[in-house]
Amino acid sequence: MATGIKDKVAIIGMGCSRFGERWDVGTPALLAEAFEEALADSGIERKQIGAAWYGSCMDAVNVGNSAIPASMALRLDGIPVSRVENMCATGTEALRGAAYAVASGAVDFALAVGAEKLKDTGYGGLPPPFKGTFNDLWMPLGSAPAGFAQLAAGYRAKYGVSREDLKRALAHVSWKSHENGVLSPKAHLRKKVSMEQILNAPMIADPLGLFDCCGVSDGAAAAIVTTPEIARALGRRDMVTIKAIQLAIGSGVESATTQWDGSHVRTTRTAAGRAYAEAGITNPREQLSLMEVHDCFSITELVTMEDLGVSADGRAVHDVLDGFYDRQGHGVPCQVDGGLKCFGHPIGASGLRMAYEIYNQLQGRAGERQLDNPSYGLTHNLGGVPYLGIAAISILGLHA
Amino acid sequence: MTATRNYGITGFGAYIPRLRMERAAIAAAHKWMAPSLRSLAKGQRAFGSWDEDSVTMAVEAARDALRGSQARSLNALHLASTTVPFDDMQNSAIVASALNAPPEVATLDIGSSQRAATSGLLAALASGRGHQLFVASDRPRGKPASVQEIGYGAGAAALTLGAEGVIAEVLGSASRSALFVDHFRSADADYDYVWEERWIRDEGYMKIVPATARAALSDAGVSPAEVKHFVMPSPLKGMASALARKLELPDGCEADDLNEDCGFTGSAHPLLMLAGVLEKAAPGEVILLVGFGQGCDSLVLRTTPALKDFAPLRGLSGSRADAQAHDAYLRMLSYDGGIDLEWGMRAEKAVKTALTEQYRSADQLANFTAGKCGCCGTIQFPQLPYCVNPACAAPREQFAQLSLADEPAKVLTHTADWLSYHPSPPLYVGFVQFDNGARLLMETVDVGAAGLEVGTPLRMVFRVKDIDKVRGYPRYFWKATPVQA
Numbered sequence: 001m002a003t004g005i006k007d008k009v010a011i012i013g014m015g016c017s018r019f020g021e022r023w024d025v026g027t028p029a030l031l032a033e034a035f036e037e038a039l040a041d042s043g044i045e046r047k048q049i050g051a052a053w054y055g056s057c058m059d060a061v062n063v064g065n066s067a068i069p070a071s072m073a074l075r076l077d078g079i080p081v082s083r084v085e086n087m088c089a090t091g092t093e094a095l096r097g098a099a100y101a102v103a104s105g106a107v108d109f110a111l112a113v114g115a116e117k118l119k120d121t122g123y124g125g126l127p128p129p130f131k132g133t134f135n136d137l138w139m140p141l142g143s144a145p146a147g148f149a150q151l152a153a154g155y156r157a158k159y160g161v162s163r164e165d166l167k168r169a170l171a172h173v174s175w176k177s178h179e180n181g182v183l184s185p186k187a188h189l190r191k192k193v194s195m196e197q198i199l200n201a202p203m204i205a206d207p208l209g210l211f212d213c214c215g216v217s218d219g220a221a222a223a224i225v226t227t228p229e230i231a232r233a234l235g236r237r238d239m240v241t242i243k244a245i246q247l248a249i250g251s252g253v254e255s256a257t258t259q260w261d262g263s264h265v266r267t268t269r270t271a272a273g274r275a276y277a278e279a280g281i282t283n284p285r286e287q288l289s290l291m292e293v294h295d296c297f298s299i300t301e302l303v304t305m306e307d308l309g310v311s312a313d314g315r316a317v318h319d320v321l322d323g324f325y326d327r328q329g330h331g332v333p334c335q336v337d338g339g340l341k342c343f344g345h346p347i348g349a350s351g352l353r354m355a356y357e358i359y360n361q362l363q364g365r366a367g368e369r370q371l372d373n374p375s376y377g378l379t380h381n382l383g384g385v386p387y388l389g390i391a392a393i394s395i396l397g398l399h400a
Numbered sequence: 401m402t403a404t405r406n407y408g409i410t411g412f413g414a415y416i417p418r419l420r421m422e423r424a425a426i427a428a429a430h431k432w433m434a435p436s437l438r439s440l441a442k443g444q445r446a447f448g449s450w451d452e453d454s455v456t457m458a459v460e461a462a463r464d465a466l467r468g469s470q471a472r473s474l475n476a477l478h479l480a481s482t483t484v485p486f487d488d489m490q491n492s493a494i495v496a497s498a499l500n501a502p503p504e505v506a507t508l509d510i511g512s513s514q515r516a517a518t519s520g521l522l523a524a525l526a527s528g529r530g531h532q533l534f535v536a537s538d539r540p541r542g543k544p545a546s547v548q549e550i551g552y553g554a555g556a557a558a559l560t561l562g563a564e565g566v567i568a569e570v571l572g573s574a575s576r577s578a579l580f581v582d583h584f585r586s587a588d589a590d591y592d593y594v595w596e597e598r599w600i601r602d603e604g605y606m607k608i609v610p611a612t613a614r615a616a617l618s619d620a621g622v623s624p625a626e627v628k629h630f631v632m633p634s635p636l637k638g639m640a641s642a643l644a645r646k647l648e649l650p651d652g653c654e655a656d657d658l659n660e661d662c663g664f665t666g667s668a669h670p671l672l673m674l675a676g677v678l679e680k681a682a683p684g685e686v687i688l689l690v691g692f693g694q695g696c697d698s699l700v701l702r703t704t705p706a707l708k709d710f711a712p713l714r715g716l717s718g719s720r721a722d723a724q725a726h727d728a729y730l731r732m733l734s735y736d737g738g739i740d741l742e743w744g745m746r747a748e749k750a751v752k753t754a755l756t757e758q759y760r761s762a763d764q765l766a767n768f769t770a771g772k773c774g775c776c777g778t779i780q781f782p783q784l785p786y787c788v789n790p791a792c793a794a795p796r797e798q799f800a801q802l803s804l805a806d807e808p809a810k811v812l813t814h815t816a817d818w819l820s821y822h823p824s825p826p827l828y829v830g831f832v833q834f835d836n837g838a839r840l841l842m843e844t845v846d847v848g849a850a851g852l853e854v855g856t857p858l859r860m861v862f863r864v865k866d867i868d869k870v871r872g873y874p875r876y877f878w879k880a881t882p883v884q885a
Contacts, residue, residue, distance in 0.1 A: 123745045125819055133754035137865065138765055138782065138877045140843040141749070142829040146817035150830050153813045157854040206816040206826070252788040256780045258837055262813040262854075387831070387841070 004278040008103040009242045010231040010399065011223055013042025016356045017115075019219035019344035020188035027056075027063045027117045028073035030220035034349070035074050035113060038222040042109075043234060046074075049224070050107025052081040055094035055114035056348035060127055062117050070113060087383030088296065089247070090114055091351025092392035095223055096245045102225050109230075115220035116346035125216055126347075145205035145213055147385030148297040152207050154262020155303060159314045167207055169317040170298035171198040174211045176326050177295065177335045181342025183368040188215040188344030212298040217344030221352035223359075228399055238363050239399040243279035243376070246271045247392045254387035265300075267391035268307035268380065276309075279395040281376065285310045288332050289374030290361055291325075292354035294382035295339040304380060305334070308393075327369065336361065336369050351392060354379035358396045407528045409568040409701070411560035413465025414675040414716035415457050415537075416553070416662050418846045418885050420444035422727045423550050429729040430545040437550055444725060445663035446553040448539050449846060450735040450823035451864040453874065454481040454556070455491050457668075458537035459498045459862040461556035464712045464719070465533070468806040471499040475530035476506040480516040481537045482585070482667050484509060485874055494876060495535065498862050500767035500803060514633075516667040517557075518691025518699065524561055525570055532561040538666035543591040544738055551635055553663025555719075557671035567707040568678060568687065570699060572620025574612050577695040580604050590737075597636060605639050608696045610646055613688060616698035624648045627700075628685040629677045631655045633669035634692065649688070661720055667693075676716040683707050724848050724885045735823070746821035751866040753875045763801075768860065768878040770838045771799030779838040802836075804860065805878060809834040811856040814844070832858055832880050844880045857883040 015037025017030045025033075039046060054070035056062050063069035067081035086093040091114040098110035121127050126144055130136070156166055175195055181187045193211060201209035231239050248270035254260035272284075281287050288310065295301035302320060305311040310332055311319045324331030337343050337357040340350060358377030360366045376397045383390035427434075427441035448457065458479055462471070471477075477499075479492035492507040501507075506529070510520035517536035524534050537556030542548030582604050583594040609632070617624060630653045632640035640654040655673045658665075665672055670691045677687055687701040714722070726732070733739045763769060764783055771783040776792035781804060787794045814830035828844040830852070844852060845863060858880040865877040 121745070125746075128746060128749045128820065130750075133757040134761055134782070136751070137753070137758060137761060137875060140827065140829045140841060141820060141866075142815075142817050142827060142841075143819035145819055146815050146827065146829050149815035149817070150813035153811075153815065153830065153854055202818075203816070204819050206818075208815075251790065252780075252784070253790060255831070255841060256782075256788045256839060257778060258833070258839065262831060 005099060005103050005245055006243050006278055006280065007228060007241045007399065009099040009225050010228045010236065011225050011240045011242065011355070011359055011396070012231050012234065012236055013038040013044070013224035014222065014356045014359045015041065016186055016221040016353055017219050018186045019217045019346060019353070021119050022218035023119065027069065027115050030115050030117070030218060031070060031073045031113060034220040034222040038224050042224040044109055044224065049076065049079060049109050049111045051079055051098070051101045052076050052111040052113065053094040053097035054081060054083045055085065055090035056083065056116060057085055057087055057090050058116060058118065058127060058347065061120040074113070086390050086392070088294065088347050089351060089381045089383035089390040089392040090348045091221065091353065092245065092379065092381040092394055093247070093351070095352060095355060095394065096247065098223065098225050099242055099245060102227055109224060109226050111222065111224055112352060113220065113222040114348035114352050116348045117218050118216045118346060119218050143205060144385070145208050145297055148300050149205040149208045150262060151299045151303050151386050155299070158261055158263040161317060163207060165317060167199060169302060169320045170212055171195050172320050173295065173298040173301050174198050174341055177339045177341035180327050180336055180369065181338030184337045184343055187338045187342050188217045189338070189342040208297055208299065214296050214340035215342065215344040217346045219344055219346035219349045219353070221349040221356050223352055223355060240359050240362050240396055241399040243395040243397045244275040245394045246275040246278060247390060249390050250384070250388045260387065264303050265307050265382065265386045265389065265391065267389055268304060268382065271391040271393045272308050275393040275395055281395065284308060285332065288376050288378050290336055290358065290371055291332055291334045291378045291380065292337065292339065292357050293334060293380040295335055295341050296345065296382065300382065301334070308378070308380065333371060336366070336371065351379060351381035354381060355394060355396060362396060362398050406566070407525060407563045408561065408566035408570055409559050410562040410565045411465045411567065411710055411712070412675045412678045413461050413463070413558040413712040414555065414672055414719050415460035415464060416446045416555040416716070416719040417448045417452055417457070418722050418724045419447050419449055420661060420723045420725050421447050421729065421732045422725060425727040425729045426550045434545045437545070440547065440550045443660045445550065446555060446661070447732045447735065448554045451845065451879070453485050453864060454483045454537040454539055455485055455494050456862050456864060456876065457539070457554065457556035458495045458535040458558070461537065461558040462495065462499055462533055462535050464714055465558035465560055466499065467713050471501045471533065473531050474501045474505045474533050476524065476527070476532040477501055478508045478510060478520050478524055478532070478534045479537065480510040480520045480535070480667050482511050482514065482516065483539050483541070484511060497762060497766035498876065513693040514667045515691040515693035515695065515697055517671050518689065518697035519575065521559070521671070522573055522575065522697060522699065528563070530562065534559045534561060536668040536671040538668040540664070540666035541591055541736060544733060548592060548594065548635065551663055553658070553665050555662055555665040555672050556668050557675045559671060565706050566704055567710050568701045568703050571622060571702050572616050572700045573698060574615035574619055575695065575697045576608065576612050578608050579694060580608060601636055601639065605634060605636065605643060605692060606646065609643050609690055609692060612696040612698045613647055613690060616700050617688070620700035622686055622700055625650060626686050627653055627688045629653055629655050629681060629687040631670060631673045631677060631687060631689040633657065633664070633673055633690070635664040661723065672716065678703070678707065679712070679715045679717060681707065722885050724846060743821055749821065751868045752871065753868060753873055758875065765877060768804045769801050770804050771796060772802055774798035774800060779836050781838055781840050804834055804838055806860070807834045807836055807838070809858045809860070809880065811852050811854055811858060812839060813854070814852040828852060842880045844882070846881045846885070848882065848885050852882065859883050
C-alpha cells in the first residue's frame, strides 16, 4: 500500500541565482550560482551527493540534450545524473526525482537543479516549440499567451463576467506581483507599476496585455534533499519537509472531448486533490500560509485560485480584487517573491524557485518579504497549456 | 469535335475568396507614379488570403458543387490552372485527397494557358468517363501598379460531369490553335508580360473568337439568335459586347464578367462565369462558352429541365455575397509575396514537413477525418491508439471514420494572438466545438470586424497550414472561418 511522500524527505539546502537578463553568464555559471548557495546552505560536501536531477526545457537556447552539461558544469563526477523535461513544470519534476531517490533509500543526498537561458533567443517571449512531426501537420502554432488567454473567454462565458471586470482583476494580479517583486533582490523585474499602466499596455493575446505576461528570464535554482533522520543528525532545526508532490498530465480529455468548458485547468484540480490528500490538508484556504503558483499569465493565476480550491468557483475575481492574495491582505499571500511575473521564468528553474521562496519563508529567512509564522506553503508549476498540460504541485511545511 | 450527346454537365459550384480589396486603395497606393490607374479604381477585386492558393480554392469550389457530399463516386478529377503551387507534384492529387476521392480516381493537372479550362473540359467531356469533377482555379498575379494588378481577381469553379442528371448538355464545339502572344509568363517569371491592348483586341479576340464561335454554333446546329448567354471571359473591358455584336448575338446576352467585385480570374474565368449563368438560367437555354488563349475554344451548351433540381451549396452568388472589404493595399501585396516585410525572428521557425508522417497520417488529416468510438460513441480528433474518453480507452481499431469538414461548429474558446508569427496577424486560435461532440484547437481565418465570441458559428475551409519557405513546400490542413463574414 502506497504511503506517499509526506515527511519522508527534508530539504536541507536551497539556492537560486539572480534571475533576469543575464547577459553576463551562460548556463554553467547560472547552475553554479544556484548550486553553491544550496551546497553552502546544506552543510554537506559535493562528494556526498549520491544522485542528481537536472531540469531544462528549451534545447535550442540552452546547453543541449542530456544531463552531461549539468554534470560537467557542477563536476558531479560519476554519480547518476538524469535530465528531466516536462515543459514549464520541469523544475518541480527535478525536485520530484531527487525526493523519490531519497525516499526510496537509494541515496542519502540528492540534488535537484534546473536552469534555462532564454535570453539567448534574440527576442522577447518564448521560442515557438516543435510539436512533433504529426501535431505540426494540424495543430495551430499559437504562442503561450494565446494558449492561456483562451481561459479568459471560457471563464467569462461560464460566469458571465464582463470583459472590463475580468481585465481589472487580472490587472490586480499583476499589480500585486510587481509590489512584491520590488522586495525580491534576485528578481528579474523590480519595479512598481500602476493599474493604469497595466490596463493600457499593448495587447499580446487578447485579452492579455504586456503586463499580464510573466518575465522571460535566465536563471537557475537548486535543492539538496535528504531524509529527516539524516537532517536531524546534521543538526538541522526548523526543518522543512516535503508534505506532497503530485503531477497530473493531460491525456486529451480537455482538448478532444466535451468534458471541459474552457474555464479552468483540469490537471491542476486533479493534482491539487491528490496533493492535499497526501499532505493531509482539508481546508487549503485556512491551512495554507502562502502559495507560489504558476502565474505565467495573470489569467492563469486567477483560475488557479479556484483550481486549488482556495477561492470558490466563480469567486476568484472577487477574492483578487478584495486583496485576499496580496502580501499583506490577511488571506493567503500569493507570489510573495514576485512570482513568475516579476521574479522571472527561466523554465527549468521555476518550480525550484517557487520551492526556494517557500523554504525561506518557512525558515524565517525571507527578509523584507517575511510573513508571520508560515507553516504550509504550496508550489504550483504548470507546463504546456491549460488544455494539454502538466500540473505539478508540491506542499512544503515545517517538520513536526 | 462533338461530345457524346447524353454526357454532360451534372452540377456546378464556385468559390471567390472572402477578401476583397477596394480598387481605389490600390490606385491610391500607386498614385504617385501611376495616376492613370484612377480610371480603373471602381469596385473591388477578390484576393486570396496568404493561406489560399489555386489548390485550396479548387477544393472549396468542388465542395460547393459536390454539395458537401463526399466525392466517393468520382472516376476522374481534373484541375485546370496557371498558378498551381507545384510544378512537379500533382496538384489535383491534393484536391482529390482533401475531397476524400476514391483511390481509383484518375487525377490530372491542366495548365499553361488561360484556355486550359475550356480545353480540358472538352477533353473530359469527350472521354465520357463516368462521374467526373472538373475544377478550374486561378489567381493570376499582376505586377504592382499594373493594369493587371487592379483588374485581376482570384476564384475557382467546379463542374461535375456525367451521363445521369445532366443539367447542361453539349450541343457542339470547336477549337483552334493560334500562336497569338497577347501575354506570356515564362516558367520562372513572377508576373505576366502583356502586349498592347488595342492589338490584342483587334488582331486577337476580334478575329480568333468569331471564327471558332461560328464553327461551334454550326456544329451545334444553333443560330446566333438562339444564344441566350454569351460567356466571353476577357481581362479587356467591352470585349464581350464587341464580340456579341460581331457574332450577331441577341442584345444583352453577355454574361456577367464579375469585374465589379471579383476581377478576371485567368483560366478559371470561363467556368466561373458559366457557374454564374447556370445559377440563374432556365431550362432549355443556349449558352455559348468561350475560352481564349493561343487560340480559342467554343462550346455550345443547352440547359435541361434537370437544372431546376440542382443548386450548389452557396453558388457564385453566395460566394460573392460573402465579402469582406479591405483597403490596406500592402496586405494584399504581402499575401501575394509582392513585398517582403520584417516579420521578426519568430518567423524563422523551421516548418519542414516530414513527408513520411504526412503520408501515413493522410487518412486523418487530408479530409479532416475523426474517429467515432464504437464502444462509447465519443467522436475524436486526432485519432490516437486508444479512445480519448478516460472511462473507455478502447482501441482505435473499432473507430468509425467520419469527416468533420462539413460538420456545423461553434467557437468554444478564442484569442487573438499578436505574439506568434502569422502572415495575417493576429492569429485567431481557439477551440472549435463541433455539434457532433468533436472538438479541437484550430486556427480561425478571415475573421471580420465583428471578431469572435464564444458560440460564433463556424464552418471549415481547406487552407495552407504552413509554408516552408526554405524548401518551397506548402502543407495543407483545415481551418475554421466564421459563417458570417
